[in-house]
Amino acid sequence: MDLYPAIVTALWAMLPAYVPNNAAVLAGGGRPIDGGRTWGGRRVLGDGKTWRGTAAGTAAGVALALVLNAGSDAIADLLGVAPVEFPLPAAVGLALGAMCGDIAASFLKRRTGRERGAPFPGLDQLDFVVGALALAALLDFDWVVETFAPTVLAVVLVATPLLHVVTNGIAYVIGAKDEPW
Numbered sequence: 001m002d003l004y005p006a007i008v009t010a011l012w013a014m015l016p017a018y019v020p021n022n023a024a025v026l027a028g029g030g031r032p033i034d035g036g037r038t039w040g041g042r043r044v045l046g047d048g049k050t051w052r053g054t055a056a057g058t059a060a061g062v063a064l065a066l067v068l069n070a071g072s073d074a075i076a077d078l079l080g081v082a083p084v085e086f087p088l089p090a091a092v093g094l095a096l097g098a099m100c101g102d103i104a105a106s107f108l109k110r111r112t113g114r115e116r117g118a119p120f121p122g123l124d125q126l127d128f129v130v131g132a133l134a135l136a137a138l139l140d141f142d143w144v145v146e147t148f149a150p151t152v153l154a155v156v157l158v159a160t161p162l163l164h165v166v167t168n169g170i171a172y173v174i175g176a177k178d179e180p181w
């Protein structure tokens with residue numbers, strides 16, 4: 001696939017996985033998923049992973065996929081690419097998978113002695129991509145294979161860390177996030 005349609009397809013297809021983390025930041029708070037429990041003297045996940053943030057993030061990602069579906073023909077015409085349609089299992093897989101990848105990363109951070117909010121370069125930028133693609137593949141394997149051709153997948157792996165750095169930098173500057181990662 002040429003680079004232009006690959007870039008558009010990659011960003012379009014990953015939007016329902018990009019939005020959950022940002023929605024969770026805005027909606028976060030309340031009861032932590034680990035209920036305050038510790039393992040080996042450290043929190044299992046920490047106060048940064050809450051039920052409310054996870055639910056709001058997942059809902060935001062799925063809702064966005066449905067909105068994109070409703071406008072897919074118009075978006076495809078405007079951008080001159082083939083449309084991306086999100087079947088519901090794929091939408092849920094992307095959104096919930098992104099949240100689960102982020103939660104799994106916090107589990108790893110706590111096990112490696114990193115406190116809440118500590119950076120873990122590489123993991124911070126790609127945890128949700130791996131989670132999103134894995135759960136989407138589990139729920140709708142054919143959709144993932146059809147949508148993420150090799151060039152599209154390559155764009156996802158290069159563009160996501162860049163986008164993550166930029167959006168988190170903005171969230172930090174406007175005060176929505178305590179750290180810029």
Ligand code: CTP
Nearest residue numbers: 024025028029048049050053054106116117118
């Ligand atoms: N958040 C949440 N629930 C989630 C993910 C995020 O409530 N499942 C909210 C929390 O308020 C969190 C903020 O979004 O503090 C920023 O998310 P993130 O950077 O992932 O969490 P950190 O606080 O940095 O914690 P960690 O070190 O565990 O990543």
Ligand code: MG
Nearest residue numbers: 117118179181
């Ligand atoms: Mg953080």
Ligand code: K
Nearest residue numbers: 102105124181
């Ligand atoms: K994170």
